[in-house]
Amino acid sequence: MREFRVQPIRNGTVIDHIDSGKALKVIKIMGIDENVTSVVSVIMHVPSSKKEYKDIVKVEDRELNPKELEKIALLAPNATINIIRDYDVVKKTKVKPPERVAGIVRCANPNCITNAKTSMDTTEPVEPEFVVESTKPLKLRCIYCDRELENPEENLI
Amino acid sequence: MHMLKMKDRDVVSIGDFTLEEIEGIMDHAKKMVPIAKGEKKSKALDGKILSTLFFEPSTRTRLSFESAMLRLGGEFIGFAEPSVTSAKKGETLADTIRMAEAYSDVIVLRHPREGAARLAAKFSSKPVINAGDGAGQHPTQTLLDLFTIKTEKGKIGGMNINLVGDLKYGRTVHSLAHALAMFGAELTFTAPKDLQMPEHVINRVKELGVRPKMEESLENSIEDADVVYVTRIQKERFADLAEFEKVSGAYRIDMDMLEKAREDMIIMHPLPRVNEIAPEVDSTPHAKYFVQAFNGVPVRMALLSLVLGVRK
């Protein structure tokens, strides 16, 4: 018998094994804010197997799009995504941190060409793009200006 | 060194090239010297057009690229100041590049923003050569610095190369240190504590197996040097003028300082210099900074002909 800390959900997504403390950021990535229309449970600091703690996010009637998955993979490289249908886990996948990310993080270097605006306020027709040098700790390097992004989590788009 | 694959390559960062490729470019540059001096004539790039897009002023780099193109029988179009371009009218760099790509065979770009050359390379099927992108890369400067050491000293590996001055903000010294380490040079970094080489450069150099020596006093470190590479210390880095004057005085190369140097030590400087090297030093055999500036031409001739696939 499974132990549930919150009401089981019928259909939706459970994001499990989120690094402890990161659940609120995951919620933000999913665009869940005060206008939320489905049941969302956030469980933080749950003891997990190896003397460690994890966070869990459960969202009813909602699945994740590829961009959201990429962002979650960056923030919480150990997360598993469980698709729940009719109360059962029908699909379980581990997120896979990508080798390159485009369009989900912006470069923090204000003088990077990806942050340039012309006199008419137009921008260059490129998405900011990074090479993922490591996931723990998260290290991203801008493919344009070659700078390492100091605080990727603060620069999610 | 026979299969140098340089045709259509972009030259954005020195890190894009292997040691063999850099050696190949230098070998090619050596053959260009008599043409660069005007002693021999060449029509190797006859019919080819270079775009020089300078969104930021530069004298040496722009003139040496233009001279390089003309010496090889090619021609150039472009601008030396952004005020006359459509960037002022709101055109993106990407669009300016697409235009230059249509009008010419190779593009040289100087831009105030880091990453501009990488972006340009993405939008152009014609080769793009980075002539400096903000505080980023300036690979042709690095190549001509390496070429100068190679031609003046015969080799780079094993040489004791002393980088002096503002090592923290100086854009040329970071990629130069990296490249010198690739060649197995011995490195000394001589700078005031607050202007020492950034940690990430030191780490990269160490990864390449070089243990740089850190020094504060040029008087101490000049003795062992085969090459002294001087950079300018800028006033703006100091809160107080007296402190600036004291520091810049301690790193100035004059006849007294030279007494401690080896007889065959050479002095390099990316120029323009202000007070870092006393004018009397110019006429000593140590002074190689004007040769170094000249070397910009054969090195850029070599790059232009290699990326255009012309090898004569």
Ligand SMILES: Nc1ncnc2c1ncn2[C@@H]1O[C@H](COP(=O)(O)OP(=O)(O)O)[C@@H](O)[C@H]1O
């Ligand atoms: N119907 C459900 N409603 C809410 N949470 C569920 C439901 N089914 C499973 N979960 C949660 O989804 C995660 C993955 O479930 P499961 O595959 O059973 O466990 P585990 O991955 O630990 O082997 C767990 O955190 C579990 O509590």
Ligand SMILES: [Zn+2]
């Ligand atoms: Zn950048």
